[in-house]
Amino acid sequence: FFVFCIVCLSDSFYILAHFQAFVNNFFNFFQIFFRDLKVKKKKINIRFKLVSNVSKYQIMYSTKKSFKNKKVVTVRSGNVTIKKLKRKKTYFIRVRAISKNGKAGAWSVVKKVRVK
Numbered sequence: 544f545f546v547f548c549i550v551c552l553s554d555s556f557y558i559l560a561h562f563q564a565f566v567n568n569f570f571n572f573f574q575i576f577f578r579d580l581k582v583k584k585k586k587i588n589i590r591f592k593l594v595s596n597v598s599k600y601q602i603m604y605s606t607k608k609s610f611k612n613k614k615v616v617t618v619r620s621g622n623v624t625i626k627k628l629k630r631k632k633t634y635f636i637r638v639r640a641i642s643k644n645g646k647a648g649a650w651s652v653v654k655k656v657r658v659k
Contacts (some may be wrong), residue, residue, distance in 0.1 A: 575651040
């Protein structure tokens with residue numbers, strides 16, 4: 544009986560682990576990763592890795608980490624320049640993908656950049 548219980552428990556852990564991996568892959572399907580951030584005078588050039596089956600990307604940036612007073616830019620390419628920024632200010636930037644049917648993915652990791 545004890546061996547049978549261990550086998551049942553190990554199978555349920557196996558199934559649970561695979562289910563958890565499936566859920567993580569499903570909800571992070573549109574996860575975005577930054578490639579490069581180049582800072583110039585009053586502008587930032589953002590490059591990020593493109594995702595398949597995506598129609599557009601949203602870039603959110605703000606001078607506050609909580610993203611109050613945020614600005615959102617919608618683009619279709621993975622290479623974007625944000626202009627007319629304030630000099631000597633720190634900006635927080637994140638990106639997410641939006642699929643062709645309108646489903647938005649998770650926001651990327653927040654990047655912190657100081658404008659020259």
